[in-house]
Amino acid sequence: MFGPMIFSFIGSFTNYNLTSKMDFIGFKNFEQMFFHDNLFWKSFYNTIYFVLISVPLTTAASIFLAIILNQKIKGISVFRTVFYLPAILSGVAVYILWMQLLSPSSGLINTVLSWVGISGPSWLSDPNWTKPALIIMKIWGSGGAMLLYLATLQNISPSLYESAEMDGANSWHKFKSITLPLITPIIFYDIVTSIIGSFQIFQEAYVMTKNGDGGIANSLLFYNLYTWNEAFVSFDMGYAMAMSMFLFLIVLLLTLINVKFAAKWVYYAGGQRI
Numbered sequence: 001m002f003g004p005m006i007f008s009f010i011g012s013f014t015n016y017n018l019t020s021k022m023d024f025i026g027f028k029n030f031e032q033m034f035f036h037d038n039l040f041w042k043s044f045y046n047t048i049y050f051v052l053i054s055v056p057l058t059t060a061a062s063i064f065l066a067i068i069l070n071q072k073i074k075g076i077s078v079f080r081t082v083f084y085l086p087a088i089l090s091g092v093a094v095y096i097l098w099m100q101l102l103s104p105s106s107g108l109i110n111t112v113l114s115w116v117g118i119s120g121p122s123w124l125s126d127p128n129w130t131k132p133a134l135i136i137m138k139i140w141g142s143g144g145a146m147l148l149y150l151a152t153l154q155n156i157s158p159s160l161y162e163s164a165e166m167d168g169a170n171s172w173h174k175f176k177s178i179t180l181p182l183i184t185p186i187i188f189y190d191i192v193t194s195i196i197g198s199f200q201i202f203q204e205a206y207v208m209t210k211n212g213d214g215g216i217a218n219s220l221l222f223y224n225l226y227t228w229n230e231a232f233v234s235f236d237m238g239y240a241m242a243m244s245m246f247l248f249l250i251v252l253l254l255t256l257i258n259v260k261f262a263a264k265w266v267y268y269a270g271g272q273r274i
Contacts, residue, residue, distance in 0.1 A: 005248075008245060009245060012030075013027070013029070013242075015028075016237045017236060018237055019119060029238055029239050030242055033239075033242060033246065039221065040226065041072075042221055043214075043222055043223045043225070043251070046131065047198075047223040048218065049256075050134065050201055052108070053132075053242050054135045054194075055194045055195055058139050059191060060139055062143075062146040063140050063141045063149055063183070065143070066149030066152075067175075067179070069083065069146070069150055071151045080150070086143050087142075091207075095137075095204055096207070102124055102133050103123075104122040107123070109123075110123075124216075125216060130216065130220050138198075145194070148190065149183060149186055152186045156178070156179065159180060166178065171214075185266055191258060192255055195251070195255070195258070199224075205225045223247060227240050
């Protein structure tokens with residue numbers, strides 16, 4: 001793990017195309033990134049947009065599903081299986097399926113919308129809807145995190161809720177004062193891993209655009225996809241390694257910030273903060 005990281009750090013200061021020797025060029029790759037490459041900022045914007053929207057929505061969806069599926073009703077295990085299935089399906093097959101679902105003319109989503117008088121968007125053919133389309137797909141696959149929340153909810157002692165009911169607490173009070181504080185460790189874990197994973201979005205955009213070209217108006221040119229294109233299409237490996245180092249620093253900084261502020265809101269069963 002550290003070998004490639006060290007190699008990328010050194011390579012980020014060089015002009016390197018896999019076949020030539022590394023020529024040291026100092027900070028020119030970073031200068032090109034920040035001041036002369038519009039596609040760099042476009043890809044960075046697309047990725048930030050995806051992270052800021054998808055992470056809160058998928059976290060909220062996972063918690064909501066876990067609470068719903070924590071009910072003790074007949075056949076609940078069937079529903080748990082159904083909602084978890086998207087988390088284990090093959091990536092490429094799922095993306096191809098969603099391309100069909102998002103088809104403007106014959107896709108199931110727009111067909112259902114037409115039944116209620118709504119004219120569906122062009123989705124992957126409209127730069128205003130490409131990223132929301134991928135965010136919807138991301139929310140659909142929130143069953144993996146849902147399973148973590150469900151396991152945590154089932155470990156909460158029923159006596160806590162019984163005591164709250166004796167004190168006159170309603171469902172909202174029990175959720176706010178018992179459920180939410182006790183699942184904050186999993187929320188913290190989910191947010192950190194989701195941010196890291198969302199910054200690394202690549203496969204979806206590569207499969208759902210033509211040869212990974214970034215889609216209409218480069219609206220799906222995410223950071224990792226652009227890094228890939230620079231490395232293995234343009235063979236500007238030094239520039240790609242500089243981009244990877246910048247992404248590493250961004251993700252590291254956000255992770256450290258999350259860990260720093262976690263002490264203010266993450267609680268464990270004993271009441272102590274991390």
